[in-house]
Amino acid sequence: MEWNKVSLLGLGLLGGSLGKSLIAGNHAKTVAGFVRRNERIHEALHAGVAHEASMNLEEVVRDADLVVLCTPVLKMLPVTEAMQSYLKPGALVTDVGSVKGPLVQLLEPLVAKANATYIGSHPMAGSEQQGLAHARSDLFQGATCVVTPTQNSPGKAIEKIQHLWRQVEGIPELMDAKEHDIRVARCSHLPHVTATMLADWILAPEHGDQQAKLCSTGFKDTTRVASGSPEMWCDILASNKIALLNSLDSFEEQCQKVRKWIHEEDDAALYHWLKEGKSKRDSWLKTFNKRRLNQDVK
Structure with a gap:
């Protein structure tokens, strides 16, 4: 058509x-x-x-x-x-x-x-x-x-x-539109918030020039999306308020879990969490790359 x-x-x-x-x-x-x-x-x-x-x-x-x-x-x-x-x-x-x-x-x-x-x-x-x-x-x-x-x-x-x-x-x-907003709050809007938080906090003036010199490829990859348009992202975050707040609440709970494991030296829980995260991302990345490759072939 x-x-x-x-x-x-x-x-x-x-x-x-x-x-x-x-x-x-x-x-x-x-x-x-x-x-x-x-x-x-x-x-x-x-x-x-x-x-x-x-x-x-x-x-x-x-x-x-x-x-x-x-x-x-x-x-x-x-x-x-x-x-x-x-x-x-x-x-x-x-x-x-x-x-x-x-x-x-x-x-x-x-x-x-x-x-x-x-x-x-x-x-x-x-x-x-x-x-x-x-x-x-x-x-x-x-x-x-x-x-x-x-x-x-x-x-x-x-x-x-x-x-x-x-x-x-x-x-x-x-x-469904509502379901979409809940899901993108988790996988797009929350990651933008966290990337911006990391960039803003880690590169704060009070941490000194040497802090920035230590930031390398991991920091670059983790904070990439923080370079997005502030005007556009302010609109997006304000428009998806409820779903984003719920995602932030869940994220804070996850942060508290990790903090507890580190504080209590629960290496087994920490290792299992790191292993699960790696496994999930590796599986997602494989599917993501396959989907892109299939479109290239077409």
Whole structure:
């Protein structure tokens, strides 16, 4: 299936990469990008992330078969309100937001008023590198792309959104929006919080210059995601408050367990925990790499 017109509202890392991939695969006759600054128009066209780009929202959304919200999470509602009247009947709307519950609750009825359909998406394919300059056509290759339909979602619309992510070599995964938010709080949002905590505390000025000199590859790998956009991550953490707080509570309990084992010199418990953690990560990494390899072969 080829899209007639795909509108990308936001051309950062995810929006730009989606545009590049759709264009590279000839999956859309027209990819239109909405930008906030005039100089971004030339950048978008030069980077090959869109066939056309504009600061005029109506111009970008008009006649689109598919509109993808690629803005920060907290800006998706006002952008949808602004473009609602420009949607053509029957259009599909999705997004790339890291939180799904609040978006589904707010955007599904809003888009329905325009006789269009909203179904949430979340491609698990981000990076600490942000912005159009880092967009690449293979970003979604082998990535799990969560799709969060509701009981109101037409079957054909669900299939089309799944097809979108297959077109860019992602692997669509249907999931309840609330369940998604609980799971990403554990595997994405909590790790970002802990990486930032480590970077902020370990590199605190009171620890001196020699502390930084001792930080090497382990520290670099453990704290990589802390280099992500503070604006974007502030939005994400605020939007997934309850699930994140629950994950933080569970994480604190785990920290207390480990502290107890170390304090009581319970080497057997400590060894078992380290062994289990290694085994689980090694197994996950094997599956993760196999999934990516399978997409490369295709």
